[in-house]
Amino acid sequence: MARERFAQIYARAAERKGGEAALEAMLATPLSNDALAAIGDDRWLAAFSQKVFQSGISWQVVRNKWPNFETVFFGFDIEKMLLIPDDMWERKATDPGIIRHLAKVMTIPANAQMIHDVARQHGSFARFVADWPSNDIIGLWRYLKKHGARLGGNIGPYTLRVMGKDTFILSQDTESYLRQCGIIDGGRDTQKSLKATQEAFNAWQEESGRPLCQISQIIAFSCGDNRL
Known part of the structure; x- marks a missing residue:
């Protein structure tokens, strides 16, 4: 599948975690500079x-x-x-x-x-x-x-x-999602894969206004074996 809009990812994560309030309570907040x-x-x-x-x-x-x-x-x-x-x-x-x-x-x-x-x-x-x-x-x-x-x-x-530094994490669930979207199609830690991942996260950040850490968590919560 192609890269989804972040709103779609968020809606699926909220449904899996018991609603938006429950999802928001799970999210990390990075420190200020x-x-x-x-x-x-x-x-x-x-x-x-x-x-x-x-x-x-x-x-x-x-x-x-x-x-x-x-x-x-x-x-x-x-x-x-x-x-x-x-x-x-x-x-x-x-x-x-x-x-x-x-x-x-x-x-x-x-x-x-x-x-x-x-x-x-x-x-x-x-x-x-x-x-x-x-x-x-x-x-x-x-x-x-x-x-x-x-x-x-x-x-x-x-x-x-x-x-507290804002960063995404390539957890197993997040990596799996990125592969499904075709963002990663080779080794996870190759410069090609990391560059494509950074570009995707930058796009989702521009769309959502959220820090990278929250985008990463929401992606992980939207897929994999972590449904409530």
């Missing part, structure tokens, strides 16, 4: 690290242990992360209070370096993210994947969503 820019860079490192550790493991298990992560890694203070020698990182990776996974632990100093480098150019990593235009959110995904550690796939986008 000023609110995003006020987030400490240590919180960005913590958020990236949490999503990295949640990859391939129960999210709740990671959440339950997260206070220990904050203690072991000094609150994810960027400057402190950059001063820790390699042998200490290896010792920290064996701490029983955290999830012991050396490769994932080593993403912390790598992503601390990325955040530090960006902050030197833009004042803070938070300001860099806040100022990135949502009509090219795939460009920010690409930056995180290229310059960060293990931030490709959905890890970067999910972290941005959790932190």
Whole structure:
């Protein structure tokens, strides 16, 4: 089928979720640029690290242990992360209070370096993210994947969503819908597919006036196995 008008997608999602009021109550609201820019860079490192550790493991298990992560890694203070020698990182990776996974632990100093480098150019990593235009959110995904550690796939986008940056998410339901519409016809993460997806979301945003995160959720709610 061809790309639908957003009003059609919204009507179907509302019907599946018990009406417009019920649907609206489920939708996320992104932070303003000023609110995003006020987030400490240590919180960005913590958020990236949490999503990295949640990859391939129960999210709740990671959440339950997260206070220990904050203690072991000094609150994810960027400057402190950059001063820790390699042998200490290896010792920290064996701490029983955290999830012991050396490769994932080593993403912390790598992503601390990325955040530090960006902050030197833009004042803070938070300001860099806040100022990135949502009509090219795939460009920010690409930056995180290229310059960060293990931030490709959905890890970067999910972290941005959790932190309040307006972004769509290519969940299983959303990807399936985009394929049905012929917007994606190859690999999900190819530049061709991502560019076509961004263009479709930009069009739906212009039509609806909604943030990308809500459009993404409404699309997911309009299809797949999530009917109430």
